[in-house]
Amino acid sequence: MRITREELVILSFPGPDRSIKMDALRQGKAVSRRYRNRRIGEFLKELELTEGRSTGIPKMLRVMASNGSPTPEFETDEDRTHYLVRLPVHPNADWQDLTADKSTGQVDRQVEATRGPSKAPVKAPVSEKIPQILRHLNQHGATGITELLELLELKNKRRLRENHLTPTIDQGYIEWTEPNSPNSPAQKYRLTAKGRELLKTL
Incomplete structure (x- = not known):
């Protein structure tokens, strides 16, 4: 690669x-x-x-x-x-803040995509299931993973987390209700302010 x-x-x-x-x-x-x-x-x-x-x-x-x-x-x-x-790469992508962590040797890349002369941010691509998740959380509030499985007609919790929930958390559109206990049985997902803004454009 x-x-x-x-x-x-x-x-x-x-x-x-x-x-x-x-x-x-x-x-x-x-x-x-x-x-x-x-x-x-x-x-x-x-x-x-x-x-x-x-x-x-x-x-x-x-x-x-x-x-x-x-x-x-x-x-x-x-x-x-x-x-x-x-x-x-997207034709209007703008690479910024390419820095190396000397203590670990890891490279931290932050990519900001922009579109057109106005340089307005291009929204990061999200899972095709995300609009459905965001609308549900906006209407019903914090929701557990079992209910989200039923909503999306999926069966596997791990794949739901890896393919849809975790990337959306990483992008700041949703968040855990128990951030200090990711594996808590009481864990639920809720919409963030950034998620509400994204929802307006979907």
Whole structure:
């Protein structure tokens, strides 16, 4: 994986199965007729770590398009020895505060996206489930994860947290009612002032 100011590039080996046509892949319509690691795939589906319905690339195309980002690029060779994905950075992204923590060697990158001559902030992309969550929290107040599962017609609490709740907390749109006890049985989620502002634009 390589991250630059222009793009995020992911290279993996080997390439896509020959049953997958690159044109279909670029349109988000590719479905493999063969599986390299069927047993691993079945195991991951049992753990609910993968869906097995070929939804990843269509979701990638949809989210980047809704964010106003350039279309992802997919590359391979005739022998399908590798698979390269380029995710171009938003054309109006403005990289700021690129600092290194000398004590740990970690790099802290803060990216602020701007749009047009007015430099008005571009809102960060959010999960497709987030508008529904925000509206519910706005109407009903603090809500537990079990009720959110029922609302979104989902079954797995961990995936709900990882894919929808945690990223939204990180962006400041919702917050825990028990911030000092993340795993508390009484833990609920509530809307923040920033979340209310986002809700007005959705």
